[in-house]
Amino acid sequence: MKLVKTILASSLFALSSTSAYADTQTTRYLIFVENGKQAGEQVVQKDDNGLTKVRFIFKDNGRGPELNEEFRVGADGLINQYKVTGNSTFGAVINETYQRQGDLAEWKSTSEKGSKTVKGSALYIPLNSSFAIGALSIAAIENSADKRLPLLPSGTLTQSKIGEIEVVNGDKKQTVQLLAQSGIGLSPQFVWATTGKDPQMFAVVIPGYMKVIAEGWQANGEALANFQKVAEGKVLVDWAKKLQHPLSGLTVIRNARIFDSEKAKLGTASDVYVLRGRITAILPAGSPVRGAEAEIDAAGRILLPGLFDMHGHVGRWDGGLNIAAGVTSVRDMGNDNAQMQLILNEVNKGDLLGPQIVPAGFLEGESPYSANNGFVIKNLEQAKYAIDWYAQHGYPQLKIYNSFPKEILKDTVAYAHQRGLRVSGHIPVGLRAFEALDAGYDEIQHINQVMLNFLATPKTDTRTLDRFIIPANKTVDLDFNSKPVKDFIARLKAKQIAIDPTLATFSFLRQQDGTMNEPFVTIADHMPPDVRRGFSVGTMKIDDEAMHQRYEKSYTKMVEFVGRLYKAGVPIVAGTDEIAGFTLHSELAFLVKAGLTPAQALQVATRNGAIYTRTQQERGSITVGKLADLVLVDGDPTKNIEDVRKVAAVISRGYLMYPSEIHQNMGIKPFVENKPELKVLQPASASNAIGTNEAAMQRFFGTARRD
Template identity: 35%
Template sequence: MTLASQRLTLPSRLALFGAGILLALPGIADAATQDNLSIVSGGEIVGSLDAVTEGNHVSVDYRVDNNGRGPKHHEDIDLDASGVPLSYRVTGTSLMGGKVEEQYLWKSGLATWHSQADAGSVKATKPPLYVLNDDSPFAMAIYARASIAARGEEVPVLPGGKLMVSKVRDVGIGDKTAGLAPVSAAVYRVTGLQLAPTYVLFDDKGGLFAVFDADAGGGDMTIRKGYEKAVPTLAKLAGDLDLERVKALQGKLAHRFSGPIRIENVHVFDPASGQRSALSTVVVMRDRIVRVEPQGAPFAQTSETVIDGAGGTLYPGLHDMHSHSTLDMGLFYLASGITATRDMGNDNRFLQELLDRIDAGEIAWPRIVPSGFLEGRSAFSARNGFIPDTLKDALADVNWYADHGYAEIKIYNSFTPEWVRPVAAEAHRLGMRVSGHVPAFDTPDRVITDGYDAIAHLNQLMLGWILKPGEDTRTPLRLTAMSRAGALDLASAPVRKTIALMKSHGTSLDTTAVILEMLLRSNAGERPSFAENFFTHMPIGWQRFRKRSYVDKSDPALRLAYEQGADKTLEVIKLAHDEGIRMLPGTDDGTGLTLLREIELYVKAGLSPAEALRTATLGAEEYFANTADVGTIARGKLADLVLVAGDPTKDIRAIYTPQMVMRGGIVYYPSEIHSALGIAPFASPPKIRPAISANPQTAANVQVRK
């Protein structure tokens, strides 16, 4: 199909939107038209989106199969003349196979809807803009088209919240020498639905050209079929747009103070002892702690900025031990008190550029400890890092990661089991650790003896006690098989053998219990348990998407089995802790808030609040042998600090309400960050007394806020 024939329009039916772009609304063409797009991830096509428009009706088929997962929807849409849906029906399955059957209808002044998340009705004299619970990239195009006429104003949407669409630039795509006909496109930013923006590109005839999220710098996007070679160009565009946004946020939200910063009237939490101090003072100069002493000690300087802790608790910055970094996740992490992360697999070029930007102070981000991703080649391959074809290639890749400063190698599902031992040996020779999934058809016991320093994900450990020989963990079975976990006997010989091996080899466990809770305890229409302490603070689109069953729970017995599997994960955490196995709290998620839930889950499993908080502070840094710089609050250490009003050693939920976070001496106020990111704040900033200079002529310049 030629470019011109992909979107047929009538000049008399065109609608004028935005800054001079003529957009052809779906449903105004006299003949059937088509939008055919590819879903691209890691440089490979992993799905498709095909939309056929006839009159005012649009039929969409959307299918993704990436790493064994992906939504598979059919959508039927009826639009009015302005492009607003009058009816919408979505049927199929969601990311992990959960059933999707969503319906929306506006008729005779009444809008009604039913989805996994909710159901309701609202009187409306004209069709409102309904936002789907289970949508597709084509739905984002509908939202954009229906909202562009607002010219930058927020548009109310059903079932709640507001959407804003703004044009950010015009771009030219394609090159005849590369076999791609040139396309002129307008780029629109859609905000208000999720935590990060989505970008929608329309060509100069109004046809949908591409859709991608703010983190598409790695190349994950939906793009017009035949233009897949243009993905790197658009990935760079995505990176540029997101970088502009996060740089601006860094300039607004990062506060730097000249001279010492004195944090007074705080109880300092010591992860080593599990105790809080009497009221104390902590002084920071530049990026280091220079003094920790009892409250009221003499010699406070007028040149110091004073932060009043008001009797709250100051504890070391948290470490998310299972992250996949994107450009805009840094502020979300910092707002939750997370000052360090372990990146567990990424696009290598992107991560190197991100590390450079963080080091240069361009963007707000925790410290990152990078892990080098190694995967095997199969129909289920994940598309991060390297996919070596031979053992020699794998060993060369290990050396590349060592030369680029990676602390660890992460092995994934399709990796050849026989290569684990030599790869681990080479990594250890180079001073690197090894962790990851248990490769398909391998076992936890074998990877432990082959050299794993940590197993990634609690389910990857438990599958060794659950799966039958020959079952394939490259598929969603690695998650859905957790429905069998409730029947596990933790005193059984296989369980005791694996635990003994972990103890004798010093193997740690990267739990990501929160992501398992998200899956196993998710139920359509119910507020998810993993977000019980922050759900109402989140944007409406985020809330609705998570009121769902991620897996098929139509059978009550299966729902019960998943609940029992979730219960068993907490029992395994307590068993491993009691046996002295190091627990590494991680999330596999980028909101920051989920690490706080991960720590809370440790408490629900039976750890004391102090023990749970230790795992995410000192314990994480002990794993990296990095305690000389971070992990506790002491003179000479990096000033990575979190201030909360309560006492997390008594009630772990206090960690959800940080008032101030310091990352290397730079101060952030979570309330400011959350407000800027569309999240309702949790706590107010502490009171601050600016520094006073002895020289009146320079007094105004002592405190510098950026």
């Protein structure tokens, strides 16, 4: 969900190869998802009066935006009049205008209204747009004196050339260049452009997800993607070298209050020893230090086990956000298989700043509404092949999706269990959650999929937006004390079916356009202005205040229901499916709203995460012998869950990382200013340390030395 919701919210790029028909130049661009299926198009028409019209449509997984744009450009090649109408990914009405007269720029949308006096050129970034608007920036930056372009409402865009490649279309050839643009969002944006005096957009590639390319040139898409993956990798390696500080030799973290994730309470202050990525000793705070080469003074901070995000869709640029939030493990719940293998390899080598990943194999059925990552299958034979592939590649879990054929569900689940995989997912169309349990599900993703058990019928097409609209509209009327609800909860408990509710993600169900979505209120002032601006864009179609109140009450009951599940003994895990890192903190806050204590919410994000990724032998608690996935936090998140955002330092995979450094690298205002520094010690050699004081040896080791 994360990528589909955000990829087109303020698209930077468009394409610009044209052909003439009468008095209108028409350009058609094709949009493909990773498996090669065409999922949309962008048609650009420019008439001889200077008016450009854009028709944009993108549909994947039964949803996506449809936009109609009109704009004119001034002498600087940037828009001075603009209008866009249509619908967002989840159906919200889009109606946005911009105009500039002289030095006065004004804009208005369904969520905001503003104006600004501007001197010189500036590019307005719509809240919802096609790729056509950002394309104007390429030549504007190239032809500017300082290679910078002011943005409206705020910000500055820069771009740098990464490299070139030759592309072919029949007997036509041309050289295109890969550019990296910075100044919008939390990571660089990559775009392919023509070369020469006035470079124009050629393609946009998001490796592992989509390719946007001019009609006729689509055969070059894979070559562009491969080149871009390597280019992005070089930047990411530089980030990793800069932000990952290796812990060489024995390191002691002194005076830390350890969170006991088994008992969900704080322990006494301790000194924790780390060597080669593992915890080697835990001693009372102030114990004599023996042989440590470095130390970190926790100064009484709380030390948490590394947090788990149990519902990620991992991208190569997400890693810093996760680490900075103390998320050291992410369960990936659906990805392009080749892209996932690339990321796993990069993390393993230390070339990618990011958490350890537990991949879940994505399995979808073929339909017009299919999601198009992982394996998309038609029959049981293909499903078994996919399961074999996932088992051979070390995936501990399978995720089944909306269009999966219900006729083969039970046999598919049985085969996955035979191969040792847990099975979870959405509920396939035509079924309800209790029938997925009959088929052998071990876990259910998303609170809406749980609610649909009571609200959908066998005829409900849950591949469409109805899977969001029905729970938003009808949960308010659901009687939680009714026998069907109580019986279902009892069955979940008896079978110990885990629930991955992603409450923070589904807050969008009740968000009114122009109001800030609750999960991001706490972090908004820390974010770059363009990111903060996007937090107030509603995505659901909410017609009036009565509908808003209904959706609000339904969402409140969803939160309540998760609390009922937890109190009944149903396992809960904490996942996001939204902005990496930050959303996990918000998910924990919603669990507290649901009735968990802050300490219980932390237990869900640590102990439960390890249990339901089958990694509890190595993660989930601060225990001698386990991986040193450790998070130092200011404040006390066992009393105030919002303090979990105050991450001062993270240790994982043998590296020390500081969120303040990561956030500054991404244009984010840090949540913690004073970081606990790594101090290099000069211990005596092992031979000198042993045998110099027999009494000290006996006190430390508890036994006398024997020759």
